[in-house]
Structures are given as C-alpha cells and as structure tokens.
Amino acid sequence: MDGVRNDATVLGSRIRHFRTGAGLTLEALGARLSMSPSKLSLIENGHRELRVSDLGRFASALGIGVDDLLRDEAPNPRAALELELGRAQSSTLYRTLGLPAVKPTRGTPTATLEALVGLHRELARRASEAVATPEEARRGNTEQRHRMRARNNHLPDIERIAEECVAAVGHTTGALTHREVSRMAERMGFTLMYVDDLPRSARSITDLANGRIYLPPASIPGGHGLRSMALQAIAHRTLGHQPPGSYADFLQQRLEINYFAAACLMPEAQAVSFLRQAKDAKDLAVEDFRDAFGVTHEAAALRMTNLATEHLGMRVHFLRVGDDGAVYKAYENDDLPLPVDVTGAVEGQVVCRSWGARRAVQQHNRTTEHYQYTDTPAGTFWCTTQTGSGPEGNFSITFGVGFDDAKWFRGRDTPNREVSRCPDAGCCRRPDDALQERWSGQAWPSARLHAHILAPLPTGRFPGVDEAEVYAFLDAHASV
Numbered sequence: 001m002d003g004v005r006n007d008a009t010v011l012g013s014r015i016r017h018f019r020t021g022a023g024l025t026l027e028a029l030g031a032r033l034s035m036s037p038s039k040l041s042l043i044e045n046g047h048r049e050l051r052v053s054d055l056g057r058f059a060s061a062l063g064i065g066v067d068d069l070l071r072d073e074a075p076n077p078r079a080a081l082e083l084e085l086g087r088a089q090s091s092t093l094y095r096t097l098g099l100p101a102v103k104p105t106r107g108t109p110t111a112t113l114e115a116l117v118g119l120h121r122e123l124a125r126r127a128s129e130a131v132a133t134p135e136e137a138r139r140g141n142t143e144q145r146h147r148m149r150a151r152n153n154h155l156p157d158i159e160r161i162a163e164e165c166v167a168a169v170g171h172t173t174g175a176l177t178h179r180e181v182s183r184m185a186e187r188m189g190f191t192l193m194y195v196d197d198l199p200r201s202a203r204s205i206t207d208l209a210n211g212r213i214y215l216p217p218a219s220i221p222g223g224h225g226l227r228s229m230a231l232q233a234i235a236h237r238t239l240g241h242q243p244p245g246s247y248a249d250f251l252q253q254r255l256e257i258n259y260f261a262a263a264c265l266m267p268e269a270q271a272v273s274f275l276r277q278a279k280d281a282k283d284l285a286v287e288d289f290r291d292a293f294g295v296t297h298e299a300a301a302l303r304m305t306n307l308a309t310e311h312l313g314m315r316v317h318f319l320r321v322g323d324d325g326a327v328y329k330a331y332e333n334d335d336l337p338l339p340v341d342v343t344g345a346v347e348g349q350v351v352c353r354s355w356g357a358r359r360a361v362q363q364h365n366r367t368t369e370h371y372q373y374t375d376t377p378a379g380t381f382w383c384t385t386q387t388g389s390g391p392e393g394n395f396s397i398t399f400g401v402g403f404d405d406a407k408w409f410r411g412r413d414t415p416n417r418e419v420s421r422c423p424d425a426g427c428c429r430r431p432d433d434a435l436q437e438r439w440s441g442q443a444w445p446s447a448r449l450h451a452h453i454l455a456p457l458p459t460g461r462f463p464g465v466d467e468a469e470v471y472a473f474l475d476a477h478a479s480v
Contacts, residue, residue: 009046009083010074016044017075018062032061046086081113088120138345140251145346148255149333152309155259161238162263175294176265181227184264185213188237192230195477199469204233207474214477228299231261259306266293266303272311275304279312285410286384286399287369297386301399305331314405317381321357323394325350334402337378339423352422357398359418360385371411373403375419382406 019029026037026044033040042048050058059066074080082104088094089101104113166176169183185192190206194217198205205214213233215226235241235257244250266289274292278284290300301318308316317332330338330346339349351357360370370385383400406412421427431439 007046007072008049009086010072011050011069012044012046013079013083014069014071014075015050015058015062017079018064018068019044022062024062029061033057078110078113081110081117084117085113085120088117088124091124093124094120135343136247138341138347139343140248141347142343142345143248144251144255145331146344148331152333153305153331154307154310155256158239158256158259159263159268162260163267163269165234165238166264166267171267173270175292176227176267178227181230181264185230185234188234190234190237193477197473197476199473202470204229205470205473206233206236207478210478212477214473227265228261228295231264232257235260262295262299262303262306265295265299268307271303272307275307275312279408282408282412283410284408285369286386288410297388298397301397302331304399308401309333312408314401314408316405317383317398317400319351319355319357319396319398321351321396321398322392323361323396325353325358327351328392328395334381334400335378336381336400337376337422352420353428354418354420354422355398356383356385356400356416356418357396359416360387360396360398361394363387369411370416371414372416372418373406373414375417377421377424379403382409382412384409384411 019026024032026040030037030040039048043050055066055069059069074083085102085104102116165184165187166180168187169180171177171180182192189211190213191211193212193214195214196217198214198216203216206212207214213230215229215233236253239256239260241253241256244253271289271293274289275284278288286297286301286304289304290297293300295303298320305316305318308314315334317334317336317338318330319327320329321327327339327346327349332338338346339351340346341349355374356370356372359372363370370387371382372385373380373382380403381400382403382405383398385396385398387394387396389395401409422429430436
C-alpha cells in the first residue's frame, strides 16, 4: 500500500481484533462497508490486501483512527502467536517437511500455540546454524582463496588498524613483546589470564562481562604462540566481530583475526623496510624475516605473501603440505599450477612428488632450507622449503616465486632442479609399465584417510566450539 504498506496478515488481524472488540459480526461490518462477508473474511485472513483508499472507510466503520490500523505490531499476544505460526508454516523450510498446516481456532489453547511456535523457532534456529560439511568447508575456503588472490593477499584496512594498535603501546622496532601485547589487551579493557582447564575445543575464551582473555598455560614460556593467540582474541573486539551468521562468515573472521595478529607481530612499515633492504641486497630469506620478528617459519612465510606483491612487486606462492603430500594450506598469485579437485578446492589434494614441498622431506639434514627450481607446464618456479613436525605429523612450509624473481632470494644459485608434468598422471601418479605389469592384481594397500578433511564441523554459533563447555568454564571462573 504505497509508502505505508503494512503486512497484510497483521492488518487483517488488527481489523478482526477491532471488529470483535466492537461486537460486530462479519455480516454487520460488511453491511457498513457495502462489502460481502466472504471478501471481508479474505482481508482479515491476509489473503487479500486492502487498498489504501479503503483505509479511511474501514477505520470509520470500526470507530478508530487510521493509525490504529497501520501499526506494525499484532493487536495482542495471542494474535502475535497466530501470526508467527502462520508465517512459519508458509516458509520454505516447513513446506519441505511435507507436513499439514495447523489452523488455529478460537478454541485452540494459547499454551498449544506457544508450543507450536516454540518448535518452529527451534527448527529455524537449527536450520540457520553453521553446519559445515566437508564440501561446504572446501567451497568456502576456495572462494576465500580466490578473493584474497584478487587482493594480492593484502588487507589495507586491517594493516592500518594493527599499526595504530601497535603504535599506541609504544612499539617502534623489533619483535613485539609479551608486555606490549598485554598492554594492547589492557587498552581494550581486558586482562590476560592463564588457566590449565581451558575447554579443549577453544584456543582462547574472552569473558566480555569481566574483561578477561583466558589462554592455555602451555603458551606462558613465550614465543609466537602466546602473542598470536592473545592478539587473535583481541582482534575479535578490535574489528567489531559479531557471532558468525554462516560458515562463510566464520572463515572470514578467522582470516581477519589471523591477519590482524600477523600485522601486529610483523607491522607493515617495519616489515616492508626489512624486506626492501634484503631485496636490494639480493638476500631475501624467510628465515631472516622469521628471526627478525620472533615468529614461526610458517607465520613469516604467510606474512611475506601479504607484502611481497603489494610492496615488492613480485608474485608468490605458499604451501603447507603434510608428509604424505596432502595440502593443508595454499596461496598463489604467480600461476603455480596447484592441484585442485573438480570444485577448485586445494585442501587435501596431493602435490607433485617433484615439488620442493615433497623433496625437502627426503633430505638427510632437515634443519636446513631446501632450495629448488621446478619446471612445470605453467613455467619455472623457484622455492625455499623448511620442514617441521606437530600434532598432525611432519609437514613442510614452502615459499616461492616465478623464475624471474628468484634473483632476489638467497638460495637462487641452488643446483637442485626438477621437472613436474602434473596434473599429467604419468608424471608421478601412474606406476611405470614394468611395475604395473609386476604388481597389478597382486597388491591391496589400505588407504590412510584424512579425517580432518572428511569430518563435518560441529554445529553452533561458533563452529568447532563446544558452547556448553565454554559457558560452564566462564561460570566457574567468573568469581575467581
């Protein structure tokens, strides 16, 4: 109804409310309006909209003002329940169940309406929760990887916020200290607390009511872990995050808090100055960058992907690969032919045996960097790879560039060179003819499943987190 158009069901409910309140039947009100009772019934049930020109006539016939008809709310609590039930039963979600609609009558108890509406609310809540299947997770990761590739993996707004936060605690050069991170938390109104009973599903918990950020005691001795986890917790508040409404929101928030933490630990101005000096000397190295800011090798390599294209004019790639060759994380804007499935997802795909990410694992001295050139169908790439181990087993961290940019890096003179024809199956996935003839039909290997890739994530507002356990933890600590 033009600019004052109300929901037809609410308007119809208000008309019925005022009609019955005035002691009028459908026939009686219809006679005042020169309208048939059947048409009036359609209007009251929201099946026919009232023309704006008729609002004055209806209000006059009912002895009320036009504003009384045009209010958005239901005329009384019971009518509100009936309206909500009607909307719920007309939703796509309910129709997919194939169940009949319940039409309330005057004899339907209010308690019954409350129970039905409550069931519909719970049904809608569960349907809207971020239930991420492996396919959804991989699709979300793929879409996010494409978005970040278009931005050169650089988020200037978060860079600016991080620079301001770091400057506010007086940090100017070198590694960000634990004390400076604590002061950043204090400026946000939080105290860092170390506890030994943090729920296993949570890396940290922020108590908004009491201004506390709880961290595990394992991180107390120092290093990158404590600072990074604390900064990620601070980031949620600094960046104004709300509980994620979808799995895509959850992934975006995870990316942003990780980016914020990295931008604080390796502030853009200082980091770019360091990298430019190293580039001018043709001595760029992930390990030097890592040691200058006191972070992990993986964090340093990832941070270089944020800055290399934007500030150094070079396109790059990054890989975290398990010892079986499966990709855990990947980024490229240098056209490295990453292995992908039919949906474009990288996670869980196996990289070529000839790549540095796989060759480095075969080194006898795995504490040193492995440098390598690799000829691929997309061109020649240079990379530096470091290996490590964690709860998931051994892994490798690779940072690389195209051939033309290798001249800026330490290790560019490596004699290591491999040829990769992947995704051609004849490169490294198909056995040679002699082995095929000898063992075909004579071997039955049992595959190792990547459970972390196949398993769906738990449901809830914060995917992967046991909210009941978290709230019990907070309740126990609130009075401490």
